[in-house]
Amino acid sequence: MRHLCTSIHPSIESIKGKSIFTRKASRAIVLQDRKILLLFTKRYEDYSLPGGGLDGGEDLVVGMTRELREETGARNVSDVKEFGIYEEYRPWYKDDYDIQHIISYCYICSVDKNLGKAELEDYEEKNGMKALWVDIDEAIKHNQKTIAESKKKGMSITRETYLLKLIKKELL
Numbered sequence: 001m002r003h004l005c006t007s008i009h010p011s012i013e014s015i016k017g018k019s020i021f022t023r024k025a026s027r028a029i030v031l032q033d034r035k036i037l038l039l040f041t042k043r044y045e046d047y048s049l050p051g052g053g054l055d056g057g058e059d060l061v062v063g064m065t066r067e068l069r070e071e072t073g074a075r076n077v078s079d080v081k082e083f084g085i086y087e088e089y090r091p092w093y094k095d096d097y098d099i100q101h102i103i104s105y106c107y108i109c110s111v112d113k114n115l116g117k118a119e120l121e122d123y124e125e126k127n128g129m130k131a132l133w134v135d136i137d138e139a140i141k142h143n144q145k146t147i148a149e150s151k152k153k154g155m156s157i158t159r160e161t162y163l164l165k166l167i168k169k170e171l172l
Contacts, residue, residue, distance in 0.1 A: 001082045001083075001084060001085050001105060002082075002084045002085070003084065003085050003087070004083075004084035004085060004086050004106070004162075004163075004166065005086050005087065005162060006087045006088070006089075007086070007087070007088040007089070007158060007159060007162070008088070008089045009088070009089060009090040009091060009155065011091055012089055012090070012091065012099060015089055015099060018098040018099050019096075019097045019098045019099070020089075020097060020098070020099045020100075020101050021092055021096070021097040021099070021100050021101065022100075022101040022102075022103065023053055023100060023101070023102050023103070024053070024054045024060075024102075024103050024105070025051055025052055025053050025054060025063075025102060025103065025104045025105070026051050026052075026054060026060050026061070026063040026064030026067060026104070026105045026106075026107065027049040027050065027051030027052075027064065027067075027104050027105070027106045027107070027163075028049060028050045028051050028064050028065075028067070028068040028074075028077075028106075028107060028109055029049060029083055029106060029107065029108045029109070029163075029167055029171070030050070030068070030074070030108075030109055030110065030111050031108070031136075031167075031171060031172070032113060032133065034135055034136055034137070034172060035133040035134060035135055035136070036133070036134060036136045036139065036164070036167065037050060037072060037074070037111070037115075037131065037132075037133055038050070038131070038132060038133075038134050038139055039071055039072070039129050039130065039131055039132075040128075040129070040130050040132055040134075041127050041128060041129045041154075042127065042128025042129075042130075043126075043127040043128055043152065043154075044127070044146075044150075044152055044153055044154040044156075044157065045142075045146045045150050045152050045153065046142075046143055046146050046153060046154065046156075046157045046160060047134060047139040047142060047143055047160065047164070048156060048157075048160040049106070049160060049163060050067060050068045050071045050072050050074070050131065051064055051067045051068065051071075051104070051106075052067045052071070060105045060107075061080055061107065064080070064105070064107050064109075065077045065080075065109075068109070068111070069116075069119075070118065070119045070120070070121075071118055071120065071124070071129070071131060072111075072115055072118055072131035073115040073116035073117050073118040073119075073131065074111040074112070074115055074116070074131075075111060075112045075114075075115070075116050076110075076111060076112045077109050077110070077111050078109065078110050078111075079108075079109055079110040080107050080108070080109045081107065081108045081109070082105075082106075082107060082108075083106040083107055083108050083167075084106055084166075085103060085104065085105055085106070086103075086104045086106065086159055086162070086163060087101070087102070087103050087104070088101070088102045088104075088158075088159055089101050090102070090155050104159065106163065108171070113133075115131060118131055136164060136167065136168050136172060137168070139164055140161060140164045140165060140168065143157055143160060143161040143164065144161060147161065
């Protein structure tokens with residue numbers, strides 16, 4: 001799969017000599033015309049691609065499909081194609097490691113337009129996460145405003161906005 005970007009959080013001066021925890025994730029790109037299936041998270045005021053961390057030894061596409069179904073209620077996932085890898089290094093919040101290295105494997109796929117019931121985890125519900133079909137330009141504009149103005153923004157918004165812009169450029 002092609003490499004899209006490596007992002008290093010501004011607070012990290014160097015990764016040399018640091019203890020690093022690596023987490024693999026799969027993310028879904030689902031388009032219908034100029035709309036994209038995204039998750040809006042009220043807590044962070046952002047839009048993100050459906051997806052998340054893989055279970056131990058889980059296949060990348062199996063993990064992407066599982067996360068997509070759990071977070072959005074998507075049905076009949078099909079036509080899965082590779083898009084690319086987004087790599088990031090960010091501060092780790094626990095004492096056991098200095099840095100978290102996230103490798104996001106992104107896939108394009110199709111689903112039924114009508115979504116079923118999502119099966120969100122408790123923290124996702126508490127964060128106000130909701131699946132929506134959104135015009136990609138509106139999602140990019142919203143995330144850019146959050147980056148510029150919000151004190152609530154999370155660390156993933158840089159990745160998500162980069163990916164949305166690249167999806168628009170290459171797929172729409």
